[in-house]
Amino acid sequence: MTSVKAKTLRVGDGASAVVVPDTAPPVYKRRRKPLTFDKVSFFVVFLGLPLAIYLLFVIWPFIQAFGYSLTDWSGFSPDQNFIGLENYRKLFTDDIFMKAMGNNILLVIFLPIITIILSLVLATLVTVGGSSKGQIKGLRNSSFYRVVSFFPYTIPAIAIGIMWGQIYDPSGGLLNGILTSLGMDQFKSYAWLGDKNTAMIATMFVIVWGFIGFYMVLFVAGIKGIPAELFEAARIDGAGRFRTAVSITIPLIRDNIQTAYIYMGILALDAFVYMAALNSGGGPDNSTLVMSQQLFFTAFTKGQFGLASAMGVVLAVATLIFSGLVFLVNRLTGGDKDVSL
Amino acid sequence: MSTKIASQEMKALHFNPRKPAMTTGDRVVGAVSHTALTIWSLIVILPLLWTFMSSFKTSSEIFASPFALPSQWRFDNYVRAWSEAGIGSYFLNSVIVVGSALVIVMVLGAMCAYVLARYVFFGSKAIYYLMLAGLTFPIFLAMVPLFFVMKRIGLLNTLPGLTLVYVGFALPFTVFFLFSFFKSLPHEITEAAALDGAGEWRTFFQVMLPMAKPGLASVAIFNFLGLWNQFLIPVAINAAGPRVLSQGLAAFAGQMGYAVDFGALFAAVTVTVVPVLIVYIIFQRQLQGSVSQGTSK
Numbered sequence: 001m002t003s004v005k006a007k008t009l010r011v012g013d014g015a016s017a018v019v020v021p022d023t024a025p026p027v028y029k030r031r032r033k034p035l036t037f038d039k040v041s042f043f044v045v046f047l048g049l050p051l052a053i054y055l056l057f058v059i060w061p062f063i064q065a066f067g068y069s070l071t072d073w074s075g076f077s078p079d080q081n082f083i084g085l086e087n088y089r090k091l092f093t094d095d096i097f098m099k100a101m102g103n104n105i106l107l108v109i110f111l112p113i114i115t116i117i118l119s120l121v122l123a124t125l126v127t128v129g130g131s132s133k134g135q136i137k138g139l140r141n142s143s144f145y146r147v148v149s150f151f152p153y154t155i156p157a158i159a160i161g162i163m164w165g166q167i168y169d170p171s172g173g174l175l176n177g178i179l180t181s182l183g184m185d186q187f188k189s190y191a192w193l194g195d196k197n198t199a200m201i202a203t204m205f206v207i208v209w210g211f212i213g214f215y216m217v218l219f220v221a222g223i224k225g226i227p228a229e230l231f232e233a234a235r236i237d238g239a240g241r242f243r244t245a246v247s248i249t250i251p252l253i254r255d256n257i258q259t260a261y262i263y264m265g266i267l268a269l270d271a272f273v274y275m276a277a278l279n280s281g282g283g284p285d286n287s288t289l290v291m292s293q294q295l296f297f298t299a300f301t302k303g304q305f306g307l308a309s310a311m312g313v314v315l316a317v318a319t320l321i322f323s324g325l326v327f328l329v330n331r332l333t334g335g336d337k338d339v340s341l
Numbered sequence: 342m343s344t345k346i347a348s349q350e351m352k353a354l355h356f357n358p359r360k361p362a363m364t365t366g367d368r369v370v371g372a373v374s375h376t377a378l379t380i381w382s383l384i385v386i387l388p389l390l391w392t393f394m395s396s397f398k399t400s401s402e403i404f405a406s407p408f409a410l411p412s413q414w415r416f417d418n419y420v421r422a423w424s425e426a427g428i429g430s431y432f433l434n435s436v437i438v439v440g441s442a443l444v445i446v447m448v449l450g451a452m453c454a455y456v457l458a459r460y461v462f463f464g465s466k467a468i469y470y471l472m473l474a475g476l477t478f479p480i481f482l483a484m485v486p487l488f489f490v491m492k493r494i495g496l497l498n499t500l501p502g503l504t505l506v507y508v509g510f511a512l513p514f515t516v517f518f519l520f521s522f523f524k525s526l527p528h529e530i531t532e533a534a535a536l537d538g539a540g541e542w543r544t545f546f547q548v549m550l551p552m553a554k555p556g557l558a559s560v561a562i563f564n565f566l567g568l569w570n571q572f573l574i575p576v577a578i579n580a581a582g583p584r585v586l587s588q589g590l591a592a593f594a595g596q597m598g599y600a601v602d603f604g605a606l607f608a609a610v611t612v613t614v615v616p617v618l619i620v621y622i623i624f625q626r627q628l629q630g631s632v633s634q635g636t637s638k
Contacts, residue, residue: 038542039541042542046455046456047452049449050449050453051453053449053505053512054475057508058510058512059471059475060486061482061487062474062482062483064489125374139371139378142378145378147622148386150621150625151618151621154621155618156572156586156613157587158572162606162610163389163610166603167388167391171404172603173407176407270480270481273572273573276572277591292481296484296576296577299484300577305485312479312484312485319477319478323477
């Protein structure tokens with residue numbers, strides 16, 4: 001900061017008197033200047049162009065979706081009748097959509113918790129798994145684990161889905177191959193994705209597999225940001241590893257955990273690509289069907305765009321409720337009272 | 342001579358407290374940690390290795406034994422996947438669309454973030470919150486109307502249309518991330534540039550943009566991964582257009598029920614996975630750095 005100021009003075013040189021009173025923010029000075037071509041073209045291009053694209057392709061469709069959701073529009077016919085909340089009534093009495101919503105709720109409860117706990121454990125092992133004497137240290141070769149763990153995040157989700165679809169294959173898949181070679185012959189041709197008892201669990205495993213590494217890296221960064229003295233103080237006070245993790249690490253990276261929870265929850269409410277790749281038909285007995293799949297099918301196969309838009313609105317409301325809940329729970333459990341560094 | 346001895350002594354002194362004797366507890370914790378992490382690494386690597394190995398096998402070999410090495414390394418699986426299944430052209434389409442969307446969104450995003458962060462004017466806060474809204478709403482909600490927007494402006498099922506939509510949906514994240522970056526650059530620098538006679542345009546391109554390079558690199562990496570992985574947008578608004586990689590891969594896997602060519606399918610997956618994996622291994626330091634940067638803001 002100081003070096004920059006010195007530089008300004010040097011640049012200002014003789015005219016330094018003009019520069020010195022920088023107590024008033026320079027933004028106010030700007031306002032009074034007359035509009036020049038430079039300035040006008042600058043604003044038009046710098047703000048107008050990105051905003052135009054954003055409004056046309058993102059905001060406008062979002063707004064339209066609310067409107068469509070109140071009509072019986074089929075998409076290809078010109079007639080569009082306003083039918084009020086009829087679409088919503090239809091959705092909430094539709095067993096298949098309710099089943100899909102139930103599956104989404106299942107995902108939203110379990111996916112974030114499992115992913116975050118596992119990645120927190122791995123991140124803790126990597127950062128403070130070393131010697132308990134002297135400086136706080138991570139495990140040896142921990143960077144190898146970090147690099148490897150991140151692999152799945154770089155793989156397109158559709159490729160992850162196809163790959164795991166083959167791994168779960170009843171007859172030629174890797175999983176049953178490993179299990180039978182370990183002597184578990186009952187898995188010789190077990191269809192993990194074809195049995196409604198395991199389809200959802202197997203699918204969740206794939207999603208967790210894809211994201212643990214990303215959150216592990218995120219948490220490692222968070223833990224590394226905690227000053228080492230805090231850990232050392234705790235150690236001197238006689239706190240063991242587990243105690244340190246629970247009383248120091250977790251409270252101090254609380255914001256990271258909240259962010260992770262929200263991201264993962266939004267993903268769980270969508271989950272389209274994984275479901276489409278692993279069980280495009282919704283799984284046995286609709287056991288892996290999610291709302292987004294139902295939306296896609298309703299819109300682009302059945303051509304019921306009004307109804308599909310209503311599904312989109314339900315999905316959006318669910319996302320907002322979920323984010324609100326996470327913030328609320330975090331606040332109620334004292335999230336804002338904690339020391340932040 | 343004496344200095345050498347002294348330095349050796351220093352070294353010994355210096356090293357001793359850093360290398361304390363491992364207690365039994367440490368060894369146990371270390372061993373358990375290494376075991377857990379090794380098991381996890383195997384869970385990550387084995388599926389990838391298996392996919393890679395299977396991409397050289399025939400379908401019957403794959404079904405005979407999941408572990409056996411291929412009897413001969415069949416590159417014809419790759420040839421079939423690349424040309425007959427069209428993975429090659431999908432790959433090229435993806436490179437074109439993602440590449441141009443990335444360049445456009447970085448330039449436009451940086452411009453927009455710069456204006457929002459450095460100028461106070463009527464509505465600047467509102468625009469910023471409008472951008473944030475785009476981050477929180479599920480992309481699914483927009484898909485149906487977007488289909489008709491694209492149809493009306495004649496860009497449905499075209500690569501330029503896809504590129505523009507990618508730009509639109511990557512914009513909020515880019516602006517949000519770069520906003521704090523431009524906000525933190527000292528105002529004195531803008532003043533110095535203005536005193537030196539630089540206009541608004543020159544100040545941005547010659548002074549501010551180069552200073553934001555670390556932020557730009559992080560956002561570019563994230564946008565690249567996000568856009569390269571994008572599946573829903575192309576499937577919804579580019580269903581009949583020239584396919585991009587994720588879309589083509591899904592279509593190829595979808596056909597598999599009729600014509601069983603698992604070797605080629607594994608080859609197609611490998612072609613999709615390996616280039617990004619290699620790029621990641623080369624740039625993993627920057628990427629892991631940007632994960633921490635992106636979340637501390």
